[in-house]
Amino acid sequence: MMPSVLEEADIPNVFSSFVNPTGITVVPCSPTAKPLKTITDVKNLLQQGRKQDLKYLLRNNGWPVDHPIRNQLWPLLCTQHQNDKSSNSMEGFYWEMVKQVFGTMDLPEKPINLPPFVEPSHCHSYYLTHKGRAAVDRVVSVLGYAYPDIVYSPTIYPICALLLHYISEEECYNCMVYLVASKEKTFITQTKLLYEVTWKTVMQISKKHVKGPAVFLQRHCNTSRAERIYMDWIWWIFQGLPFQHLIRIVDCFLHEGIKVFYRTAMAILILFYKNSSSSSSEYQAEIQKNGVDSALTKFCKEMPVTPQKFLKVAFGIRGLSSAYISRVFIRTEMVLRSKTVISGSRQLVRSRSSENLPNSQSQNNIQMVSHTLTIRERMPEEVHKEMVSY
Missing domain, CATH: 1.10.8 (Helicase, Ruva Protein; domain 3)
Structure with a gap:
């Protein structure tokens, strides 16, 4: 069924008073789809501490953008992170x-x-x-x-x-x-250094876990331009994707944290590669005319798959456990901090308080992965070589 645009006469009373819903595209549920879960189902799983089951419930229930569940669902999901x-x-x-x-x-x-x-x-x-x-x-x-x-x-x-x-x-x-203020999971980075760590993390895990799309991107631009494209990874999502896709991503993000955005970015690369590799593709033509970054932006805005299909691709990427992502994140942060100290650079805003002590988010990041991060002893030359080549 084709998406529809809400008309004035059929605007459901599910949005807040701050919204003008005319123009919002709605992707209706498939007539053969299973009945959607309710807010009661969500509450029961939270009360029973079944967070893993809730994770799959959120991923697999494609509530359309005009579904009434979110005015209760979103506060409920956020409140569980209270401390x-x-x-x-x-x-x-x-x-x-x-x-x-x-x-x-x-x-x-x-x-x-x-x-x-x-x-x-x-x-x-x-x-x-x-x-x-x-x-x-x-x-x-x-x-x-x-x-x-x-x-x-x-x-x-x-x-x-x-x-x-x-x-x-x-x-x-x-x-x-x-x-x-979440301690157990990272949702929002709060320093310039950690913002840089996120795009470098996306770049690293993409090159390892979605090699084909990452190589395709690299093939159509030089290294520095590819890095600039990865720097904008979060805006592929917040500025590029259609509203109906974004809302379903947020459903999952409010429970699972920033790793949902990592998977989202990688899903974009996978689908972009799939839809651009043919010489007859309109996105291949855009690459030749205006560059791969322009083609990627165009692709995000025109996302050719439904929100649920998109999430299936994102959560179908194997090997991306929270522990693994945290290790990559912390390792990247450590390398960037070390390079900053070695070079004496003051270009990055350090993750420090006014007293030059690590701020609360830095402490949380270290605490979150302390039980999973394995520190291996290596020769100083190896460490230095890694820092220089990073």
């Missing part, structure tokens, strides 16, 4: 902060000065109204006041914007607090 560091989500805390920061609870009519961790060129608001964009600005600003050690985190804004499509402003803030 002692997320006390800034206590009831009423958000509105107290709003009054302190802005002096009123009314949405400001003038633009808000966003925190410096926001990337101005990536303030994606999707289908939010003008008031919706003002609400995102306000949530992000309050988050910046509550967590001043967030140095650089360009994904906070689009994630916040997506949440506001289905839940209230206060719920959105609370959800963001749970994600930012």
Whole structure:
């Protein structure tokens, strides 16, 4: 069945008041598909501590973008990550902060000065109204006041914007607090160094686990250009993919963490390679005309498979356990830190507090993989060679 565009007459009351849903493409469920699970099913699995079963439930239930489950599902998934560091989500805390920061609870009519961790060129608001964009600005600003050690985190804004499509402003803030303060899993990187670590991690695991697509990408550009393409990996997702794909990805991300985005990026490469390798492909023609980066952007926007097929490709990639990804991530972080120390470079914003101590996210990263990270003794020359060639 072909996707449909919501008309004014048939707009379901599932989106928040901050959304203008006209123009949102809906991919209906297949008539032969199994009945979708309910919020009660999700609650039962959470109460029983069956997180692995919940993971598969979220991956396999293709709720369309206009399904009413998300206004309960998303807060529920985020709340499970609550810990002692997320006390800034206590009831009423958000509105107290709003009054302190802005002096009123009314949405400001003038633009808000966003925190410096926001990337101005990536303030994606999707289908939010003008008031919706003002609400995102306000949530992000309050988050910046509550967590001043967030140095650089360009994904906070689009994630916040997506949440506001289905839940209230206060719920959105609370959800963001749970994600930012999570100890067990990484959801959002918060320093420039760790942002660099993520794209290098994507590049490394892609070259190992999706070799064909990675080689295809490399074949059509030089090494430095390929690296620049990988640098934008997160924007393949947040800026490139259709809304209906993005929403299903977020369903899984809110439970599993940033590794869902890694799999998403690799799925994009797999499908891009599959649809571009033929000489008669329109994407091959785009590569020849405007370059592989332009073709990849075009492909993301026109994603030719359904959201559920896309997720099947993403979660079908073998060998990507959380422990493995964490090892690659930590190893990459260690190499980058070592290179920074050796070169004396100050170009990267270090993951340090104002007292020059490791910040909370760095400590969490080390704690998360301490039980899986095997340190092998190697000759100093080997370590130095690895750092230089990285």
